[in-house]
Amino acid sequence: MASNLQQTMLDAIETELQQQVARLDSPRTKNFHEMLTYHMGWSGEGAGPQATGKRIRPLLTLLSVSSSSKEEKQQGIIMNWLRAVSVAASIELVHNFSLVHDDIQDNSEYRRGRKTAWVKWGSPMAINVGDALFVIANQAVLDLQKHYPAEMVVRAAGILSNCCLELTQGQYLDMSYEERTDLTIDDYWPMIGGKTSALLSACTQIGALLGYAQNEKVELYRLFGYHLGLAFQVQDDILGIWGDEMLTGKSAASDLVEGKNSLPVLFGLEKNGEFAKRWKQGPITEDEVADVAKLLEREGGKIYAEQVSESETQKALDYLDQADPQGEAGEALLGLANMLLKRKQ
Amino acid sequence: MASNLQQTMLDAIETELQQQVARLDSPRTKNFHEMLTYHMGWSGEGAGPQATGKRIRPLLTLLSVSSSSKEEKQQGIIMNWLRAVSVAASIELVHNFSLVHDDIQDNSEYRRGRKTAWVKWGSPMAINVGDALFVIANQAVLDLQKHYPAEMVVRAAGILSNCCLELTQGQYLDMSYEERTDLTIDDYWPMIGGKTSALLSACTQIGALLGYAQNEKVELYRLFGYHLGLAFQVQDDILGIWGDEMLTGKSAASDLVEGKNSLPVLFGLEKNGEFAKRWKQGPITEDEVADVAKLLEREGGKIYAEQVSESETQKALDYLDQADPQGEAGEALLGLANMLLKRKQ
Numbered sequence: 001m002a003s004n005l006q007q008t009m010l011d012a013i014e015t016e017l018q019q020q021v022a023r024l025d026s027p028r029t030k031n032f033h034e035m036l037t038y039h040m041g042w043s044g045e046g047a048g049p050q051a052t053g054k055r056i057r058p059l060l061t062l063l064s065v066s067s068s069s070k071e072e073k074q075q076g077i078i079m080n081w082l083r084a085v086s087v088a089a090s091i092e093l094v095h096n097f098s099l100v101h102d103d104i105q106d107n108s109e110y111r112r113g114r115k116t117a118w119v120k121w122g123s124p125m126a127i128n129v130g131d132a133l134f135v136i137a138n139q140a141v142l143d144l145q146k147h148y149p150a151e152m153v154v155r156a157a158g159i160l161s162n163c164c165l166e167l168t169q170g171q172y173l174d175m176s177y178e179e180r181t182d183l184t185i186d187d188y189w190p191m192i193g194g195k196t197s198a199l200l201s202a203c204t205q206i207g208a209l210l211g212y213a214q215n216e217k218v219e220l221y222r223l224f225g226y227h228l229g230l231a232f233q234v235q236d237d238i239l240g241i242w243g244d245e246m247l248t249g250k251s252a253a254s255d256l257v258e259g260k261n262s263l264p265v266l267f268g269l270e271k272n273g274e275f276a277k278r279w280k281q282g283p284i285t286e287d288e289v290a291d292v293a294k295l296l297e298r299e300g301g302k303i304y305a306e307q308v309s310e311s312e313t314q315k316a317l318d319y320l321d322q323a324d325p326q327g328e329a330g331e332a333l334l335g336l337a338n339m340l341l342k343r344k345q
Numbered sequence: 346m347a348s349n350l351q352q353t354m355l356d357a358i359e360t361e362l363q364q365q366v367a368r369l370d371s372p373r374t375k376n377f378h379e380m381l382t383y384h385m386g387w388s389g390e391g392a393g394p395q396a397t398g399k400r401i402r403p404l405l406t407l408l409s410v411s412s413s414s415k416e417e418k419q420q421g422i423i424m425n426w427l428r429a430v431s432v433a434a435s436i437e438l439v440h441n442f443s444l445v446h447d448d449i450q451d452n453s454e455y456r457r458g459r460k461t462a463w464v465k466w467g468s469p470m471a472i473n474v475g476d477a478l479f480v481i482a483n484q485a486v487l488d489l490q491k492h493y494p495a496e497m498v499v500r501a502a503g504i505l506s507n508c509c510l511e512l513t514q515g516q517y518l519d520m521s522y523e524e525r526t527d528l529t530i531d532d533y534w535p536m537i538g539g540k541t542s543a544l545l546s547a548c549t550q551i552g553a554l555l556g557y558a559q560n561e562k563v564e565l566y567r568l569f570g571y572h573l574g575l576a577f578q579v580q581d582d583i584l585g586i587w588g589d590e591m592l593t594g595k596s597a598a599s600d601l602v603e604g605k606n607s608l609p610v611l612f613g614l615e616k617n618g619e620f621a622k623r624w625k626q627g628p629i630t631e632d633e634v635a636d637v638a639k640l641l642e643r644e645g646g647k648i649y650a651e652q653v654s655e656s657e658t659q660k661a662l663d664y665l666d667q668a669d670p671q672g673e674a675g676e677a678l679l680g681l682a683n684m685l686l687k688r689k690q
Contacts, residue, residue, distance in 0.1 A: 023510060028535055032517040101476060105469035124450035124520055127472060131446065131479070132513040138483060138506045142499060150495035154487060157502065161483040165368060168477040172377040175469055190373055 003335070005066075005328050006059065012082060013058045016089040018042065020140045024132060035129045039100055039117050046114040053112065056340065057095055057203050058088035063336065064207020064221055066329035081329070083147035084210040086140045087156055091203055093137035094160065098167055100130035105175065134164075148210065156206050163202040170194020177261045181280050184270045188263050189230075197229030204228075208323070220323035224316055224337075231312035232340050237262035238305050241293050256284045256292055263308065264301035273299050313341045348680070350411075350673050351404065357427060358403045361434040363387065365485045369477060380474045384445055384462050391459040398457065401685065402440055402548050403433035408681065409552020409566055411674030426674070428492035429555040431485045432501055436548055438482035439505065443512055445475035450520065493555065501551050508547040515539020522606045526625050529615045533608050534575075542574030549573075553668070565668035569661055569682075576657035577685050582607035583650050586638050601629045601637055608653065609646035618644050658686045 021040060024033040038044040041052030066081040102108070103116040104123050110116060118126035141160055144153045173191040177183055204225030208218040240255035241264055255262050268275035275296045278284070284292050296302065316337060325333050366385060369378040383389040386396030411426040447453070448461040449468050455461060463471035486505055489498045518536040522528055549570030553563040585600035586609055600607050613620035620641045623629070629637050641647065661682060670678050 024514070026514075029514050029517055031521065032514065101472050105472060123468070125517070127446050127450060127475075128513055128516050128520070130472075130476075131516075132510070134476070134479065135506060135509040135513055138502075139510065142503050142506060145499055150499045154490055154495045154498050157483075158487050161480060161487060164480040165477070165484065168473055168480055169369070169371075169374050169377065171473050171476075172374055172470070175473070176376065 003328070003332050006063075006332050006336075008079075009059055009062045009081065010055055012085050013055055013062070013088055013092070014052070016085045016140075017058075017092060020086070020089050020093065020136050020143075021133075023136055023139065032129075032132070035117060035121055035125065036132060038120070039096065039129060039133075041112070044114075051112055051114055055092060056336070057199060058085075058092045060200065060203040060225065060333075060336065061088040061091055061207045063329045063333040064204045064225075064325075065211045067325035067327060067333050068208040068211035068213040068217060068221060068323070069326075070212070080211070084144070084207070086143035086146075087160075087206055087210065090137045090140035090160065091199065091206070093133050093140060094164060094167075095199060097130045097133035097137060098171070100126055100133060102171070104130075105171070144210075152210065156209060159202055159206050159209070163198040166194040166198035168194075170196075170198070174261070178259070181269075183261055183266055185263070185266050188261070188266050191261075192230065192233050192263075193226075196233040197226045200229035200232070201225035217323055220319050224319040224323060227312050227316035227319060228337055228340065231309050231316055234263050234305055234309040234312060235342060237264060238302065238309065241265075241296065242302055254286075254289050254293075256289050256296075257286055259283060264296055264305045267301045267304045268296050268299055271299055271301075275299050275301070309341075316341070348673070348677050351408075351677050351681075353424075354404055354407045354426065355400055357430050358400050358407070358433055358437070359397070361430045361485075362403075362437060365431070365434050365438065365481050365488075366478075368481055368484065377474075377477070380462060380466055380470065381477060383465070384441060384474060384478075386457070389459075391457075396457055396459055400437060401681070402544060403430075403437045405545065405548040405570065405678075405681065406433040406436055406552045408674045408678040409549045409570075409670075410556045412670035412672060412678050413553040413556035413558040413562060413566060413668070414671075415557070425556070429489070429552070431488035431491075432505075432551055432555065435482045435485035435505065436544065436551070438478050438485060439509060439512075440544060442475045442478035442482060443516070445471055445478060447516070449475075450516070489555075497555065501554060504547055504551050504554070508543045511539040511543035513539075515541075515543065519606070523604070526614075528606055528611055530608070530611050533606070533611050536606075537575060537578050537608075538571075541578040542571045545574035545577070546570035562668055565664050569664040569668055572657050572661035572664060573682055573685065576654050576661055579608050579650055579654040579657060580687060582609060583647065583654065586610075586641065587647055599631075599634050599638075601634050601641075602631055604628060609641055609650045612646045612649045613641050613644055616644055616646075620644050620646070654686075661686070 017040065021033070021036050024036060026033075034043055038047070041047055062081040062084060065084045069080050099111065100117050103111060104118045104126055108116055109119050116126070117129050121129070141157045142153060144156060170191050170193065173187070174195060177187065177191065201222050202225070205218060205222035208221035213221070237255065240260065240262055255265070265279065269279060275292070278292060278295070320334065320337060362385065366378070366381050369381060371378075379388055383392070386392055386394075386398065407426040407429060410429045414425050444456065445462050448456060449463045449471055453461055454464050461471070462474050466474070486502045487498060489501060515536050515538065518532070519540060522532065522536065546567050547570070550563060550567035553566035558566070582600065585605065585607055600610070610624065614624060620637070623637060623640070665679065665682060
């Protein structure tokens with residue numbers, strides 16, 4: 001359940017996102033605009049809350065602004081976080097740009113139960129849809145100048161751009177790993193650091209920056225986001241192999257069937273036992289998936305990943321604790337982290 | 346022949362581009378870095394000056410900085426334009442990002458006589474190469490902060506981002522036109538405005554801005570770049586049908602064979618005569634290309650395009666004249682414009 005504050009933020013985020021994307025809403029590019037609104041979950045078949053995603057990243061950003069801001073704490077009613085809503089939208093647009101291109105690159109036909117952009121309009125159009133989302137993300141971050149001095153705008157844009165470079169590096173590593181059979185656990189962190197943690201740490205870092213927090217506090221927020229991202233990704237990796245649907249339903253979505261180089265898999269490859277032998281022989285079929293998952297569990301892949309996830313979770317929560325987030329937003333931030341890490345408070 | 350000043354600028358541009366792209370030159374992403382250096386023309390088979398392209402856009406940017414800058418004129422030896430070299434590189438990177446994605450979208454196997462990125466490494470990798478070039482373009486523009494106040498950086502980044510949105514709109518129109526047979530000349534300008542003129546006008550506008558020119562002068566530089574882009578594109582369209590190689594060599598590169606919706610073609614379609622009839626029947630083969638080109642010329646397509654090109658050229662040169670560019674850079678700017686417009690001074 002989202003708190004009142006969270007719901008207010010989510011509404012503001014959605015409104016801002018729609019206004020940003022409306023830059024394409026002109027008579028000649030109406031269909032182009034619709035491609036973006038379809039992907040964002042607002043139009044077309046299956047549109048609605050299930051199609052938009054949870055907007056975790058912009059929410060994390062605004063909660064970081066609000067919980068790190070002294071003024072917010074003192075004055076209570078002033079919604080300082082609203083001044084930063086354009087950068088929250090920017091981060092969500094970056095995330096969605098990467099999803100649209102990712103779906104083409106991975107040949108994924110569905111996302112959140114709906115056909116992906118390239119399936120509906122072909123790859124050439126979908127490449128351009130992703131590009132446009134990225135361009136609008138760049139425009140959105142500059143809109144900060146309405147409420148912040150230019151120095152802050154440049155700093156926020158710099159953090160976001162550096163994070164985007166890490167995204168492309170993580171994406172490169174992920175694709176280049178597909179052909180390799182000599183991977184070890186050491187290969188995991190730079191890939192995941194780029195693909196997942198870079199953007200989450202940008203959310204919390206930029207958030208604290210725009211809350212006018214001191215440099216030390218901004219760094220603590222950044223570290224919180226970074227380890228939150230790692231913990232979240234490792235947990236996702238565990239569920240991708242041993243989640244309920246994976247084992248019972250012979251799900252084609254199992255990371256084992258998809259050949260994903262997740263942390264448990266890299267643990268198994270490094271161990272170089274029975275699992276590694278089977279993995280190197282070629283794609284795992286849906287019929288085998290339950291047995292191979294058990295094999296990897298016996299060899300220690302599951303426990304290892306659980307330990308890593310637990311340790312990263314602890315780091316994330318420790319940094320958040322040190323950052324000392326304030327007020328209702330501070331509580332909501334802790335709640336959101338716990339929700340993401342599937343922990344009971 | 347490039348003047349001394351132009352050559353000095355071109356050398357500085359190439360050095361800056363290499364430094365910007367080197368952001369990816371880390372042990373884990375060495376191959377990724379090489380994909381970018383290959384596309385930029387610095388590495389791999391066929392690397393060298395023919396492979397890099399002419400760097401017209403960054404040159405136009407730096408000449409605009411220098412020729413619009415009062416200080417430059419007065420002090421002569423101070424190379425104020427060097428302070429703006431990172432944004433010149435940024436614009437060239439945006440151009441190259443669009444080329445890499447364009448080649449995938451158009452299924453083009455060669456560019457400047459070399460295999461395109463997607464042919465060498467596959468579309469998924471090439472999409473990411475384009476994305477990385479765009480990200481580095483964003484980082485490069487922020488490097489302006491070393492030499493300019495943050496307000497100027499934000500303004501320059503804003504102009505560039507707006508131009509990028511126009512690029513994606515032009516690209517959308519271009520692709521959406523492929524399926525249409527009801528096009529008229531009115532459909533040409535928004536496509537070409539986005540695909541060619543937006544970036545050229547960003548060069549001259551940002552250049553004058555960073556030369557600390559007055560607003561009126563910045564606007565004149567922008568208009569110069571905009572009409573230069575239109576004139577240049579229309580001339581390119583003419584050569585794409587009636588250029589020497591097109592008619593003599595039964596070239597597969599003819600715009601008629603490729604089905605390109607260029608200005609002469611749209612003139613012919615609007616006229617709705619014999620040419621339009623043949624065009625709507627399906628792809629034109631290499632055997633027919635000389636006859637169809639003659640048909641379109643008889644119906645007035647060539648003369649019309651020549652008149653438009655002449656008129657846009659005149660507008661460009663008039664705006665440049667009003668902008669009153671100064672010094673050696675001013676002369677070089679006029680020379681570059683004349684060279685692009687294939688006119689004798």
